[in-house]
Amino acid sequence: MTHDTQGTDGRYTSGGRGPDGRPRVVVIGGGFAGFATARKLTTLLPHAEVVVVSATDYFLYLPLLPEVATGVLDPRRVAVPLATALPRARIVLGTVDAIDLDGHTVGWTDPEGGRGETTWDRLVIAAGSVNRLLPIPGVAEHAHGFRGVAEAVYLRDHVVRQLDLAATSRDAAERDARATFVVVGAGYTGTEVAAQGVLFTDQLRRAHRSLRDQRVRWLLLDLAPRVLPELAPKLSATADQVLRRRGVEVLTGTSIEEAHSRGVRLTTGEELPTRTIVWCVGVRPDPIVEGLDLATDKGRLVVDDHLRVPGRSDVLACGDIAAVPDRTRPGRLTAMTAQHAQRQGVLAARNVAASLGVGEARPYSHHDLGFVVELGGRDAAANPLGIPLSGLLATAVTRGYHLIAMPGNRIRVVVDWLLDAALRRPAAQLGLVRGNAVPLTTCPTDRHPAGHREPATNDAAR
Template sequence: MTRPRILVVGAGFAGVECVRRLERRLSPDEADVTLVTPSAYQLYLPLLPQVASGMLTPQSIALSLRRSRKYRTRIIPGAAIGVDLEAKVCVIKMITGEVVNESYDYIVLAPGSVTRTFDIPGLTEHAFGMKTLAEAAYLRDHVISQLDLADASNDPAERAARLQFVVVGGGYAGTETAACLQELTHEALERYPRLDRSLIKWHLIDIAPKLMPELGDKLGHSAQDVLRRRGIEISLGVSIAKAGPTEVTFTDGRVVPTHTLIWTAGVAASPLIGTLGAPTERGRLTVTPEMTVPGHDGVFALGDAAAVPDLAKGEKGAVCPPTAQHAMRQGKVVADNVIATLRHQSLRPYVHRDLGLVVDLGGKDAVARTLGVELRGVPAQAVARGYHWAALRTNVAKTRVLTNWTLDAVAGADFVSTGFQSGRSPRLKDFEHTNAYLSPEQVREQVAAHPADGTAY
């Protein structure tokens, strides 16, 4: 008899935690585990702004799956672009561009999220994203190149435009990105004696009335005060009306000359969810507290792409927010539930009370709320970095991050460009290929036309 086939889609926090648990708790002859991911590493997203600022090297937060595992799990280098829940087949686009069908007995859907964009003229053509390692590396090169070009220019208007930077999104990603990159440009002034400090301007805007509302009023105001003292202009209730190569128009009518627009205004569930033909809640797949998909045996979903009921809140209709904290814990529970299904045991619901949150604003600045205790400054910074350091899965990653932090504290930032700016730097439209996903009808056609034997066609 063949062993049951477990297919895990996505190598984010949820998918990796699920795979690790399956490997630890399943004997080799109980099931075959396969992971679908374009890259054989887990990206530690909360530290991505520090890669963009150069505080951390890119490989520091790219945790190799092959280093931390014992190679029991088969890795398919590609992205799931459709799933036929009835036929139990996943359609995968390989990194070579070839398409294969992969059969499964049990599937764990953890495809994560994509950057949420709107129909704003020029946005995807001119804005930078902050969702991938490549985007962070490109953004760092771009910011440094703006300093170089401004320093070399004799045109006052061009110099002013290159030294203005706009970040859209007042959540954690946007706030930390603005804070870390503003600190980078501030430290750079010592190396650019021709640049006027007053010309470097950072704008952080958000359509919401509050910056990071999850922090609460007191901590939210503390974070705003820190950013404003450092010269970051914060505009709330404002978004982008249109974007061009050399200027951005705000919805309040202001026109800001700039060559740098960074878009971090939230995320949306992976388009893979739309290929299933299953019910959703605000774009996220509807699941039970046990993270199963109603009406489909052997289908589990979690993380950013699933509307997992938040039983800890005790509120009707409450779902878990798309955070790493929830994704990691959901991954473990889903793995246990997959194993319980295999062994004909009862499943357990997901319940986790939020432990708090941390926001690293760079340098000695941070805010944190842990277990109901609010912290600011150095104590908050210690908690923030301690939490992130502990959450890194491998000792190699922990050593690299700690070494980078220490070197940055002792020697300060460097301003070395890696050469990505030799050509036109990619923007939002170049990283998230949302048009690659299939419709439910196309998925069924692909599955019917080709055998699910892993053969490319």
Template structure:
């Protein structure tokens, strides 16, 4: 590989794996640049544990410069990709602009929150896609419990202690599971009046939790959450959100100060401006992750519609497992396009799924074997330790401390609500700060 310019846009599961693969293959023989808004790779599956105070935030962040030798990091967010000029225009964290040129481009821009056209959601809901959202949610939940202990009005107290999670996929289910354990620990220190208990609601328009997974995992998660007192509502969603609460499509009004939006994601809107074929918003690529008509451009992860060889005619799901594996394939094929090795089509083997339900509970089906309870919890944590590219010892240490010591229930006050807006599915709103406000 000569001094070819390789540009990777995005350092999620797909982009990070691409960069790591190319870093090993090139050994400094190519100029590899990674464009990303942050200086870390976020291990998203453990983010609910950050929100619950189980893990410290740095445990789920992996330094890009510290783990990717031979890769130059540029802090910025892509704004426009000019395929004809082979140039990517970006905005840096302080509002400046810049551009990067390339010989090979890997688009791994990922996804943004999916915002449905529901009145009030953009103003009063909070997403859950990054460390700021997790830290803000931890502070918000802690604050509401602390305020409720001094509240004389029962209705206001009940609203402060009601937490509504919309979306019962991976993220929503784990947020509700971890959040319930967090508030349970908080009320031990801050008992509520009249025997009142925190209430967690988990809503989804589907007919079961975790609709994308095996029904046995869904039933396990449903049973564990209900036994803990989580109010699970399927075939139910939010019709309107206000400062005072949410109106469900069943007609029921739920007073609450906390609405957590985990409905799902859609591909990053930057791919809309490429003027290339899209499949449900995802950039169409071939089995080698090449963009048709542009052999120098590759795409992977949530923003790419990668053919799924196990399901002909369909694209691989938008999951971390697929993104991680696609990143390796993209790295291999970029190197092959520069004369190093042979390109390979994307292939995968389903190893099963794991869901962390907090404490020692979990649901898992490794290699098709359905597990539940503490054994599934152990398998889930073991899987995450094996999958994390760094910080394994620190994560394990936090888990041991959580098991041995009382959970710390304090506000950090690091993040204000206006700095963690719920991103929209609309391209023109995807990166615009939300409506800042003071929370009650």
């Protein structure tokens, strides 16, 4: 048996199995799939050491991020500390940048530049996804994504700041540009950002006497023929009606051709002055697996229906990073959704346990139970068990679903919802996150491919 040892940079590395020879299971990622894996593993394998390596020390409940960006929820409500939620796991804060499959080691860089490494008996890769960029000139420089708490906090401050500046400007063209907000991508996130954003700016506009006659524009763009193309046409139509009733300009079949510091040029040829581009086009698998010499499918790690990497029975993958066969739709892969990620995480834990002699391995098979879309106010769209709902009933179902799905902070979320229903939202910009801190090309899970190791650094060298 070997133990953790201290490296020359003061950080600890691990060798062999865990304390007392216990099997060590390393989970890469603390999102929906990684969190579900670790939580189930600590129940199924109380004798094992479960190590979670995550770039953040919290589980982020992404579906409620638009409510952070529009002042409904405090940012801390959607961030559940991993140490609290996974008390029987060892949480390692770091960005994985080295995976040695033959040597059974995982290496990472911590937030202060120190390096760490551990061995594993079983490895679960659940690194998730990152922003998906398209080769559109200017987008990377002038748009901002929507994948993390910092981006949501930045967007909230940015929206408040634009209307503050518009209120003091004597230039009508500048006021119009600052009061124009462009959301690219009419999927779940983009639709929710636009739907809730317009309610937020309505309140902000009324607070400024000089803006009471100012037109505030929200535009939702997508090349698809309708909003929420993933949903049934009836639910898509419900969301479309809510958006248009609130004044959101829904431009289907349209996207950005070029972005610049003063606005965008649309694919229709129209020049649109704006200072706000919210990029919600979609996601791509985390590039962590690019250097591993393993089979991938459009960037997703190929696995069998038991979530095992072919030829590597001790390595499993789940969530957005994994190309999981969809047994309910032969020949296709499961969608990159939180619903699949959470359930695949649970199965990954069961199959890891089975490989260590606890229980039996099972294939992944799951029918979607429906979707919920929070549109703010008293509006939502939902189809639980395939039953289409809208209005207050859909809102109740949507919020109930979120409270059940969240692993913590439920009471605080309910309190924030009640306060939002009774009081005006606080509209002060705190300036905690600057735009250069959340460029579109990065997010909390961005990293170097695992086959590439950056040289170790320390505070003295920075």
